[in-house]
Amino acid sequence: MVKFIAALAWMMLPITTFAASQVNTIYKCRKDDKVVFSQTACPAEYRQHKIEYQFGIPTEIDSDKRDTVRDPLQILLQQSALPQEQWLQLLDAEIYRLRQEISYFEILKASEIQALERKRYWQDKPKEDQEYLTGVTKVTEHFDRLTAGNRQIIELLEARKRQFLAQPAPTLAPAQDSR
Numbered sequence: 662m663v664k665f666i667a668a669l670a671w672m673m674l675p676i677t678t679f680a681a682s683q684v685n686t687i688y689k690c691r692k693d694d695k696v697v698f699s700q701t702a703c704p705a706e707y708r709q710h711k712i713e714y715q716f717g718i719p720t721e722i723d724s725d726k727r728d729t730v731r732d733p734l735q736i737l738l739q740q741s742a743l744p745q746e747q748w749l750q751l752l753d754a755e756i757y758r759l760r761q762e763i764s765y766f767e768i769l770k771a772s773e774i775q776a777l778e779r780k781r782y783w784q785d786k787p788k789e790d791q792e793y794l795t796g797v798t799k800v801t802e803h804f805d806r807l808t809a810g811n812r813q814i815i816e817l818l819e820a821r822k823r824q825f826l827a828q829p830a831p832t833l834a835p836a837q838d839s840r
Contacts, residue, residue: 687712745825752822759811759818766811770804 689696689710690703703709774797781793 685713748825749822752818752825756815756818756822759815763808763811766804766807770800773800773804 686700688699688701688703689712690699690707691697691710692707697703697707777793777796777800781788781790786793
């Protein structure tokens, strides 16, 4: 259990984004003797402890109140009152986060395929085994869908960024001397 928590903490360290409160939060859900860790809020029948990671330091909060999860992309696109520099910084942070997630998906995909390969090897089956090939196809399609979705969002965000940069920056008229 301690190794799982340490591995979970290690995976969360490199993720930095403007939505840090959502990305760096894990929920520890308890019901009787059962403990489950989740990236989403716990079901109502579970007691909830919120574990937040910031700068590599975990903080656990007994939090039975339920969080409303907001999509960071929608938050970003709805923030029209932000200064241009801050808006561009948030946009770049979201693009970076999505690219990091794509890299993470590639690592997970390779790990899953490697697990299937080990299983095939230890069961002494050939590489042409239908069960093995079906498993590899499913894993590949799953992670390719996730990656494609992120790439599509990145393209939309980059288009929005180009559109935003193409607009002339609002300039303030010089104050007129009323003498």
